[in-house]
Amino acid sequence: MKVVCAPEKLLPVVLDENTEYFSLYTIPANKKIGHIAQDWRVRLKKMGLYPDVVTWDFVTIAMSICAADLACLRKKSADGWTREIEINITVCNKANWIQHINKLQDAFRFLTGDFWEITLNDGGDPPLEPVSITTSSADCISLLSGGMDSLIGAIDLTEAGRSPCFVSQMAKGDSKKQSEFSAAFNSKVRHYQWNHRIKVPHTTERSTRGRSLIFISYGVLAATVLNKNRPIELFIPENGFISLNIPLNEGRFGSLSTKTTHPVFLSIIQDIFNAAGMQISIKRPYQGYTKGEMIKNCKNQSILLKHIGNTTSCGRFGYYNYQHCGRCVPCLVRRAAFLSAGIVDTTVKDYYFDDIGKLESAREKGANDIGAVARACLLYRSNGINDVIGGSLAFSSNSAEGRQFYADVVENGLTELESLLVKHGVL
Template identity: 35%
Template sequence: MKKIKVILKQHRQDNFNFKEEKDVLTIFTNDRGLSETIVTTNVFDILKKCAITTSEEANDLLHLAIGLYVIDQIYSRKIFGFQGWSRYFEIYIPVAKPQLWQEIKEELENTLSFLSGDRCFFNFRELIKEEKQLKFLQENKDWKIDKVALFSGGMDSFIGAIDYLEQGNRMAFVSHHKRGSEGKAQQKLFGALKNKYGDRSFETFRFWVQPVKKNAPSADISSRMRSFLFVSLGLTIANSLGEEIDFIIPENGLISLNVPLTGTRLSSHSTRTTHPYYIYLLQNIFYHLGIKNKIYNPYQTKTKGSMALNCENLELLREFNKDTLSCSHPDQNRWKKGGKSGVNCGYCVPCIIRQAAEKKANIEDTVYIHDIINNPNSLKSKSREDLRAFQLALERLKSVSEKSLIFEVLNSGPLSFSNKYELSDYVGIYKTGMEEVAEFLYP
């Protein structure tokens, strides 16, 4: 496995380097339009515009998360990964308090390995302060926010937004979007929420981080580290508003657990972006850094269908659900003649779970590229993989005992029982979620 060395820098005045080593990439995580830059982002411009004051630890976390996201995107697993998957990174990171970060170094490395399947080794060094730093106001604006929630533009995040707004909370929604349909979906849904709940019902923070392909060594599409960036962005906003502000990640329990559907889907298919163990590990790391906002998923023990059926404004959900994007690759269709981006494919794992939820809650009008129930033969062999995996899993589960379901659930990762969710809850959500999918696939 080839070792990839990367130096992260927060600004151009940082002169740290390896003089005698070649093939060491340097990434400036807050670069501003220079021709050779590898990353462009609006994160720090938005923080400045909104007078968001971050702690040193939150600022370092943001730069780290941006760097990791870019690294994840520009090093192809096929080229640089062991057996086409796991990559080995050695990353040099400037932080305000190296000793503090050193204390959570091993835990952070293991957590990100659990998330991405890669091996990351961190070397923390003291941050050289920029002479001309971004000038943030000394005091935050009085936002009067009750809770902060991630808003991806997917069905789950839209349901979460509706539920919390219906309960009278003034929300801050944090989004990350790539260029393309994802950002457009978020804008349209925010418009619908403002029309319903009023302009003052919530604030939005719409961030983007974009690798510059022409300056990158390669490209990868797995996006595992995006979850860490997502969480870091949301947590930074929550923490800047006060450590008592909860940070919410709305995700149905079946997707969150993401139990491998077959024995061969334990690496590239086994995503852990909101897995409860991953969130538990992150909470401990952030707490050690002094970022004490509570992170939780209120829908951890609910299926997507249950989330939809019990949405606190089902009428609003039914009207605008068609505009949400839950697909793994919503822009893939644009390569087809006459095709357009921003359409759910219908055959990936999130789309199959989504259609099962829509059937349960009697939600219609979502457009899918493929109708996997009435026209499964329209799928090419590769496109049929997720459908076939669900079919095999459902057939296998017919002969699996209740006790053995525990081992099925633990295949996706260990589970912590220090919180309010018991093991039986996790097993129950997996069983109920798969039954929901079965009702869709076998009407």
């Protein structure tokens, strides 16, 4: 599978029918060509954002990878899932990135489960020259998705006396609550909400794994308005159980389990930042906590209880008309967290499948996450945590935290889930 991402002026007039083409930052005249973030340079100018070339090119690479992830259909690959993607990206200064190509390919390989071959070319449209530079009083960047974890992260940073600049990736059903949360915690500092506006000229791949890469690139972009006398801290609030996303059965290994905030992926991205001279320090403060523990340890319970019901966790939120399905893994983890924390589940609109003990909850078409979670809980109960983990924590032998740190998170997360399943009579 081949993909080319370049300014429209550099794209060929005669298109190869076996190649996906994307115009960077403009809508092309040829409707067979996709486009990425039209008017991006103008939009940033209106916000007073003038990123340096290294940051600009990193964002371009991130958006291009996400476009390819959307455009290349897994069903057309040899095994129906794993893709081999050759992507050609036009940047402003490829010399800044050529030496880091292997690390970029490793990161994307881990994130999406595909084989990536990246070629970079010079000739990209540069960021606009500064007219009047915007500065921020913020002292860090925090990703704000509209989910429960990012809400708790926002509360804890604010309660600790920090002044975070919140960055959001716009999503239907979440954008309004992102604004509400930001205004509630740090209204004096600008909240950036961005949309990549990637347009694929045909049916898109639904199993996208590259979304988090763009989200991180937005954080890097926002950091350009902060004081650069020291590394800018980029907080990614995500509970450790979901971050690790241990496969719950034999069918969920590899890229079938998402790795958007997995410590291996974030470690590679941090290495890339360091090697490229980008003054960004990724922080994952909740890697050792379950979602239930995050709720219990939140630094301002009254504010949390006011907003927690309006957060989004569901992996199929749009499919159920922006209502939590109640039975996907993120929903089950959410429900288990409320139960573990001992607070009333105030989720707006309740759950589409409210009683997960009913057969119809598990039998309706779609992935049977209830069964997968139940199986993992039973395996843990009978054989111990090591049989559930398998080789999923092999990376931890080289980590600063160590294997036991990560094993404890998985064990605590399964304990929370088991209590939920017992309550509903599944176990």
